[in-house]
Amino acid sequence: MTQRTDVVVIGGGQSGLAAGYHLRRLGIEHVILDAETAPGGAWQHTWDSLRLFSPAQYSSLPGRLMPVQQGEPYPDAAQVVDYLTDYEKRYELPVRRGTRVEGVHRDGSGLRVETDSGPWTARAVIGATGTWTRPFLPAVPGRRDYRGRQLHTVQYRSPSDVTGQRVVVVGGGNSGAQIAADLAHAGIDLTWVTQRPPRYLADDIDGRALFDAATARRRALDEGRIDTGGVASLGDIVAVPPVRAARDAGLLNARPMFTRLTPTGVEWADGTRAEADSVIWCTGFRPALAPFASLRLRGTRGRIAVDGTRAADESRLHLLGYGNWTGPASATLIGVGRPARDAARAIAGLLA
Ligand code: FAD
Numbered sequence: 001m002t003q004r005t006d007v008v009v010i011g012g013g014q015s016g017l018a019a020g021y022h023l024r025r026l027g028i029e030h031v032i033l034d035a036e037t038a039p040g041g042a043w044q045h046t047w048d049s050l051r052l053f054s055p056a057q058y059s060s061l062p063g064r065l066m067p068v069q070q071g072e073p074y075p076d077a078a079q080v081v082d083y084l085t086d087y088e089k090r091y092e093l094p095v096r097r098g099t100r101v102e103g104v105h106r107d108g109s110g111l112r113v114e115t116d117s118g119p120w121t122a123r124a125v126i127g128a129t130g131t132w133t134r135p136f137l138p139a140v141p142g143r144r145d146y147r148g149r150q151l152h153t154v155q156y157r158s159p160s161d162v163t164g165q166r167v168v169v170v171g172g173g174n175s176g177a178q179i180a181a182d183l184a185h186a187g188i189d190l191t192w193v194t195q196r197p198p199r200y201l202a203d204d205i206d207g208r209a210l211f212d213a214a215t216a217r218r219r220a221l222d223e224g225r226i227d228t229g230g231v232a233s234l235g236d237i238v239a240v241p242p243v244r245a246a247r248d249a250g251l252l253n254a255r256p257m258f259t260r261l262t263p264t265g266v267e268w269a270d271g272t273r274a275e276a277d278s279v280i281w282c283t284g285f286r287p288a289l290a291p292f293a294s295l296r297l298r299g300t301r302g303r304i305a306v307d308g309t310r311a312a313d314e315s316r317l318h319l320l321g322y323g324n325w326t327g328p329a330s331a332t333l334i335g336v337g338r339p340a341r342d343a344a345r346a347i348a349g350l351l352a
Helices: 014-025 041-045 078-090 174-184 207-222 241-248 290-295 337-351
Strands: 007-010 032-036 095-097 100-106 110-115 119-124 123-129 148-151 167-171 188-195 252-257 260-262 263-267 271-276 276-282 313-318
Touching: 007 014, 007 100, 007 110, 007 119, 014 032, 014 041, 014 078, 014 095, 014 313, 014 337, 041 078, 110 123, 110 313, 123 337, 167 263, 167 271, 174 188, 174 207, 174 241, 290 313, 313 337
Parallel strands: 007 032, 007 123, 032 095, 123 313, 148 276, 167 188, 167 276, 188 252
Antiparallel strands: 100 110, 110 119, 260 263, 263 271
């Protein structure tokens, strides 16, 4: 039997919850459908030692500050899961877990949302499916011939995954640096490889500055001023305490990107090689937009063209939390609040 509501939010991570908060404030009937069986979105699945690059006060959704842990400014993932669990309870957000959305289709004046537990119809849909379920691996020659183990950030949990192994970590962002530091502290035989030399933010700069830089960039572009360069102008890696400690101890010595994988390791352009039992690809993510493929919306680079958060070619669809293209710093805890508010307001206008 088809169920009806005004708005279906797809995804019950932080972005979906921020959407729910603002829809509720505006009195808009909605449901949040989430494929996970427990709260917390992607934060349930990250590696054990992950530290947020943003301190607790700068990692909050609208309405409720994330509690600060005594003596530890940077929360771990478990703390975020606790915070999100509490958040959805506190605001009585209507999350239906264990419900996977398979496709969104036009249906008269509304949208039909097909799920693995029956269809919904809605007058508008908010996509908040995140990126975690779409890990990206670059096309590097020899990847198929390599006989060792290949993991992506999403599969790595702790150094015990690779005890006694020779490991190559690929990636010069926060994930690559944190995982390389995790392995280095555990004494794993590590080769860290980055496309360009690692660029650490100054030790006293963290996620706060990233958020400010993303906002300043969007403002400059909106006002037709020169591109400030945004986050990229500051550096790639926040020196959270474990990363700083490993770097200062001389344990994080990055090598340039290799040119190919061999069956037993990696090889650089000058012919030098490193043998590797495992390669961990910390090479990022793509937006999880498969449920919207059926709408055939135009876009480039695996995205959907948007005007703010609204899909440019489908006014009943809003996208939240995928990156700067859906709002400055919208893929962060603190950054998703404003685009979520804008999306809820636009939908209120549409429903009126
Ligand atoms: P997710 O948390 O991925 O939630 C999406 C939800 O949608 C999931 O529950 C998923 O199961 C569900 N879903 C997906 N597809 C479907 C479907 N078809 N049907 C139903 N449900 C579906 N941000 C910060 O603010 N500070 C940090 O320090 C920070 N550190 C980060 C470190 C790492 C390693 C990563 C990867 C990200 C970090 N971020 C940080 C960025 C950001 O906060 C996260 O990426 C965040 O998880 C994005 O939230 P989301 O709700 O958009 O997506």
